[in-house]
Amino acid sequence: MLAQGENPHPVRLVLPPHRPLSAAAQLGRKLFFDPALSGSGKLSCASCHRPDHAYAPANALSVQLGGGRLTRHGVRAVPSLEYLYRQQNFSIGPDNEENETVTLRQLVALGQQARRVRKTAHDTQAAAANLVPQGGLFWDGRVNTLQQQADGPLFNPLEMDGGNTAIVASKLEQAPYAHDFVQLFGAGVFRDPKLAVAEALFALSRYQIEDPSFHPFTSKYDAWLQGKARFTPAQMRGYLAFNDPKKGDCAACHLDQPTPDGLPPLFTDTQYEALGVPRNPAIPANRDPRYFDLGLCGPYRTDLAKQTQYCGMFLTPTLRNVATRHAFFHNGVYHTLKQVLDFYDFRDTAPRKIYPTAPDGRVEKFNDLPPQDRANVDRVDPPLNRKRGERPAMSARDMRDIIAFLKTLNDGDTTPRGMPARVARSR
Template identity: 55%
Template sequence: MRSAQGAASITLAAFLSATPVGAASDAGSKTTAPGDADLSAVATIGKALFSDPKLSASGQMSCASCHDPGNHFAPSNARPVQLGGAYLDQPGLRAVPSLTYKRQTPPFTFGMLDPTSEAGEAAPQVVAQQGAGAKGAAGASASTQPAPQKTAGTSAAASPVPRGGLFWDGRADTLQEQALAVLFTHFEMAEPDRATLAATLRARYGDRLAQLFGEAVRDDDKMLIDEAAFALSRYQTEAVEFHPYTSKYDAFLAGETQLSPAEARGRALFDDPKKGNCAACHLDTRSADGRPPQFTDYEYEALGVPRNPAIPANADPHYIDLGLCGPLRHDTISTQPGNCGMFKTPSLRNVATRHVFFHNGVYTSLQQVLRFYAKRDSDPRAIYPTRNGKVARFDDLPTRYQGNIDRTDTPFGRKPGEGDALTEAEQADIIAFLETLTDGYAPPEE
């Protein structure tokens, strides 16, 4: 047995009527799933569980409802948050991430990074697991230390940093834990209790699970649920469609194709520490042992994206999503002010097929995302709302936590009047490069 551990308002009716956007239609955005013969017996059960709506309180929602296999296991609509619950009318709190490229995600740690390690491979020297009493090298509280400066291709953190874990706030260490959390969350699959879920699993999968794990699994609710969650994790780990590495950029790294002029310019801007500086967090080079880049350093950042009034929870001006500080994470990490407003850096693989961006889904296009990076500091009036004639900068984070926001790493740190960090042409080139990260690329026939 494996153990798991003042915004504008929007009415729910208006949210429910949001028009879904279909999955990307271009052939390059589709992945081909292997047959069951390519999976272990337990992963095959996991594949069935992944698409089974009977595991939800509504009987109509499966993992695949939000993690659409036809859209790289991300939502296929443009809602900022998805709907779940017993009657499929409960909106979530954050944008749903893709489930692709998750198997290499390290467990959550809060500690020092080894600056001598290869980019993207730095192992946290744990100061305190789950953040209990985390201290810097000089004994200062992590909440009082400035955010470390990042430079493309390096990991030069001089103070403890949060890293790893699943969900936007890293509160699950394994795919198994993540699956269990979703099954019982009231605005997701919303199973009312373990006994109810166990009864469903027993009726639908009891024979198959007993063949693998023994007859005792039938009568032990905890074992039955844990093994089902383990099967879900094995499916996501083994099935190639969760980590196909079939993008044009992968083909480029393998020497099988060339980038177009716009894509090549975009890559240079992506890497340039004085321009895009994207690679400081979204690592784009192979690891020391030759593994393809994951396009994330698994660390956490407070970026100060604008509040999204389309999230129903935000109709309450007192509601604030503080990332590592809750409302979904409840541990010592969540009590440290220096962590508030920080969210995990996502992988950029397949990012061009997403319909919403950032933890709150505030943007619906890559053009809007690049504009945010280019103008956040140089032209905040173009990014944030104006109240009583004054720009409400960082309007989704209370003033007491705004010191956590990254204000120094390029492309941030510019002052109004200094000009945007990236021109519109440069933004377009970076987007061209990001489009090469979509899986399913087929080189043109000669």
């Protein structure tokens, strides 16, 4: 069946229900598209999170422009807002009942003592139990809710630059949808600017949670999982290479199987990795040789600044709709999937293809991290466990096939089905 492009073990996926949006979510939709809340009056949430581009930027800029005059550069690539509705809270190790009564400091200490299981696509269950950072939102997991997440760009001077709470609350009171606030939250909602802004952020979070466009699960891969679609030979070869620890081993971090209770895969284990991607000269902040974006260690996240074993680690993003993106990794250094796969293939086997060379001819490997933090870079998990001069994990054909498979993760697939659904229970 695999040779014919079919799924030999089709499942019945438990998909999010499609219901009419609540009044709060409908208000959140109006807020999401309102540029008046920004300092420039021209930038809305939807400006960087375009619905027609999987809620990610439509352009190929490494970082987006913002600020009061739309002339200030950000410092990180803008991630998609899709498929965040199931994101767990930030924790060290799995976010479960056992960890609920343990402080983050205690979890950090436990993580330092615990043995780490090597991550491979064939042993994801064991790797999921690693006491490593996982969960949370933004590239550094510094917040846990979509309500908190919406607060960041709204007031960030490099992004929407809304000013302060009083300014935003005043704009909300003058907006065409101000009567919606009164109806939902009471006549006195605008008497307290903090309350008005908090309710606006709540409405934005409800919109992202309730609107199906943020988690549609309409890709060819979703249909294939259910036995309703057939892969092409290239897509099937790519799927197998994606799951092969001796090739891409991508599924070690980008989980591609349904959960035990039938929820569709999100193509991320939500863990954090230090990959050592090269420094991006297109980011103006990087012109300062003393500036480094250390992810979990700062500059935006501060509570783990002293936990230097996490410096350089960033959240593993979902790969759903990844083929529609134009900037990859936290610093947007790459702009094609081919470049991304080349990084995994040649980072260690032929680093001159990845990193710049110093005047003395030395390859400046891991040049986007200070020397003292480069030991944090993953050199254990395949395919990042190879040595210089060794054969790369993926051939050129493997990479072409993996890209073909990744395109099956794009939502809105219209490939004719015409296949009988032999759906078994989720395994």
